[in-house]
Amino acid sequence: MKIRQISVFIENKSGRLYEVIRLLGGNNINVRAMSLADTTDFGIARFIVNEPDEAYRLLKDNDFTAGMNDVVAISVPDKPGGLAGILHVLQQKNINIEYMYAFVNQSGDNAIMIFRFDDTDLALSALKGARFDIINEKSLFNI
Amino acid sequence: MYWQKLFETLPLESMKQLQFEKLCAVLKHSYEHIEYYNRCFKEIGIEPSDLHSLEDLGRFPFTTKDNLRDNYPYGMLAAPLKDIVRIHSSTGTTGKPTVVCYTGGDLNVWSDLVARIMCMGGASNADIVQVAFTYGLFTGGFGLHAGAEKIGASVIPASSGNTARQLMIMKDFRTTLLICTPSYALHIAESMDKEGITKDDICLKYGLFGSEPWGEKQREDIEKRLGLIATDNYGLSEMMGPGISGECLCKSGMHLNEDHFYPEIIDPDTLKVLPEGSLGELVLTSLTREAMPLIRYRTRDITRLYREKCDCGRTLIKMDKPTGRSDDMFIVNGVNVFPSQIEDALKFFEDTTPHFLVYLRKKGALDEVEIAIEVSDNLFFDKMKKQKELLDNIAAKFTSMLQFKPKVKLVEPRTLQRFEGKARRVIDERGKNA
Numbered sequence: 001m002k003i004r005q006i007s008v009f010i011e012n013k014s015g016r017l018y019e020v021i022r023l024l025g026g027n028n029i030n031v032r033a034m035s036l037a038d039t040t041d042f043g044i045a046r047f048i049v050n051e052p053d054e055a056y057r058l059l060k061d062n063d064f065t066a067g068m069n070d071v072v073a074i075s076v077p078d079k080p081g082g083l084a085g086i087l088h089v090l091q092q093k094n095i096n097i098e099y100m101y102a103f104v105n106q107s108g109d110n111a112i113m114i115f116r117f118d119d120t121d122l123a124l125s126a127l128k129g130a131r132f133d134i135i136n137e138k139s140l141f142n143i
Numbered sequence: 144m145y146w147q148k149l150f151e152t153l154p155l156e157s158m159k160q161l162q163f164e165k166l167c168a169v170l171k172h173s174y175e176h177i178e179y180y181n182r183c184f185k186e187i188g189i190e191p192s193d194l195h196s197l198e199d200l201g202r203f204p205f206t207t208k209d210n211l212r213d214n215y216p217y218g219m220l221a222a223p224l225k226d227i228v229r230i231h232s233s234t235g236t237t238g239k240p241t242v243v244c245y246t247g248g249d250l251n252v253w254s255d256l257v258a259r260i261m262c263m264g265g266a267s268n269a270d271i272v273q274v275a276f277t278y279g280l281f282t283g284g285f286g287l288h289a290g291a292e293k294i295g296a297s298v299i300p301a302s303s304g305n306t307a308r309q310l311m312i313m314k315d316f317r318t319t320l321l322i323c324t325p326s327y328a329l330h331i332a333e334s335m336d337k338e339g340i341t342k343d344d345i346c347l348k349y350g351l352f353g354s355e356p357w358g359e360k361q362r363e364d365i366e367k368r369l370g371l372i373a374t375d376n377y378g379l380s381e382m383m384g385p386g387i388s389g390e391c392l393c394k395s396g397m398h399l400n401e402d403h404f405y406p407e408i409i410d411p412d413t414l415k416v417l418p419e420g421s422l423g424e425l426v427l428t429s430l431t432r433e434a435m436p437l438i439r440y441r442t443r444d445i446t447r448l449y450r451e452k453c454d455c456g457r458t459l460i461k462m463d464k465p466t467g468r469s470d471d472m473f474i475v476n477g478v479n480v481f482p483s484q485i486e487d488a489l490k491f492f493e494d495t496t497p498h499f500l501v502y503l504r505k506k507g508a509l510d511e512v513e514i515a516i517e518v519s520d521n522l523f524f525d526k527m528k529k530q531k532e533l534l535d536n537i538a539a540k541f542t543s544m545l546q547f548k549p550k551v552k553l554v555e556p557r558t559l560q561r562f563e564g565k566a567r568r569v570i571d572e573r574g575k576n577a
Contacts, residue, residue, distance in 0.1 A: 007523075007524075007525035009555060011553075039531075042552075042553055044524075046525055065518045065555065066523075098528070116525070
């Protein structure tokens with residue numbers, strides 16, 4: 001139920017993000033979601049892609065510092081209070097969210113949120129217990 | 144004003160005789176009391192009695208900072224610990240610092256030699272001396288302090304930092320002689336501008352500035368803005384500290400106290416002694432130290448030695464301001480740093496040393512250091528909180544190991560310049576106009 005996410009260290013220089021995206025796109029890797037955390041000197045870009053292993057290898061071969069780690073994707077009802085329900089469960093179980101971002105979803109009544117937890121397994125069991133719609137890697141790219 | 148006129152104006156022939164006699168004694172003393180020298184001399188089959196002239200010193204082995212480190216902490220002592228009354232230390236090339244010990248007699252000589260260079264720079268017993276060097280393991284603070292006290296000046300042990308307080312003391316106590324690094328002197332001048340204090344509001348007459356390289360332009364700037372006469376002086380902890388050489392008011396080279404330190408200039412590559420006047424690495428042999436005599440110590444400072452008649456009347460040999468180093472040490476606001484120390488600090492975070500470069504820049508009058516590190520897998524996190532924590536930890540490690548706080552910056556792999564041959568780690572963007 002976990003989803004693999006690629007993270008890349010990006011210096012705050014013009015054109016660097018473009019180079020990462022171009023590298024992935026040029027090799028037929030589809031970026032479905034991304035987020036960028038930035039400081040004045042550098043940024044951390046995180047991607048959800050259709051071919052995580054291939055993307056990771058490509059980045060490494062091109063001298064980027066990249067990491068791969070697990071995140072959780074949850075389908076959230078696209079209506080008021082949809083996200084609140086998830087956060088409420090996490091808060092009750094005292095589970096910290098490191099960061100989260102939204103997934104590009106062309107159609108449907110649901111939004112998809114990507115969560116990065118400190119303790120992914122603990123978070124997963126809590127969310128499963130509350131019957132939230134957790135999406136696996138395969139189905140993520142068939143949406 | 145002279146402090147020890149007899150020695151400071153000794154005719155050349157008498158000086159050479161004196162040096163030869165002291166050299167014989169120090170070689171014998173080291174051979175008999177320091178196991179390290181005993182072994183070194185024996186290894187190359189030489190004995191103190193093989194010294195028949197000053198030139199013969201060239202046959203004796205050198206001493207390096209590594210040798211001092213290998214004998215850490217007390218292996219280079221020629222006197223029993225019970226006779227040691229002071230212990231200082233200086234930056235090590237890697238890991239351990241080097242230890243410098245003094246007997247009561249050593250401290251007495253040290254303060255006399257500092258008194259000499261202070262008198263060269265204009266000091267007298269009428270002066271109010273503000274010592275804005277760090278008092279601690281670094282030899283600068285205590286060294287200058289003792290010399291000033293010996294002259295009979297009124298000494299203010301202000302120590303370093305807290306510029307606002309330094310300025311208040313300078314104004315209220317009517318300091319006439321300032322001791323600090325040249326960059327700190329300029330920093331004080333800048334703070335005065337900000338506070339609206341002019342040189343007419345203070346009473347400074349002389350400034351003795353040392354422990355980092357500086358140029359004539361910087362001297363003019365300091366003299367004009369602080370309203371004083373600025374002189375340079377030279378020393379190194381391993382050899383005692385400040386008081387090795389200093390400029391007189393003629394400001395034409397530093398008089399080296401050669402009756403206590405026998406100087407040679409060598410080619411740092413061939414290690415051959417070069418003729419007087421050549422540019423090369425300064426090598427010093429202590430002639431009178433009791434606790435820690437050092438034979439042919441390689442200072443790594445590149446300079447020139449020459450004899451010329453000085454209007455001040457001193458006959459002591461002159462040395463130029465050091466123009467560089469024969470190793471990769473650099474100086475930040477008076478603190479000596481070796482790139483290997485930065486490598487050591489980084490080892491706490493990475494098994495293999497990541498590629499890094501040190502940028503030295505000026506922020507106002509003071510030096511600023513930025514250490515750019517190429518990020519590797521172990522130094523990278525997808526969580527910003529952890530990433531920032533790591534940067535803070537690296538900065539804290541540097542601060543504790545280097546004694547100053549650098550800016551730490553992570554850059555992408557393979558983006559820092561590579562240098563052919565010996566890894567060059569330092570890019571100095573300061574002092575292009577100094």
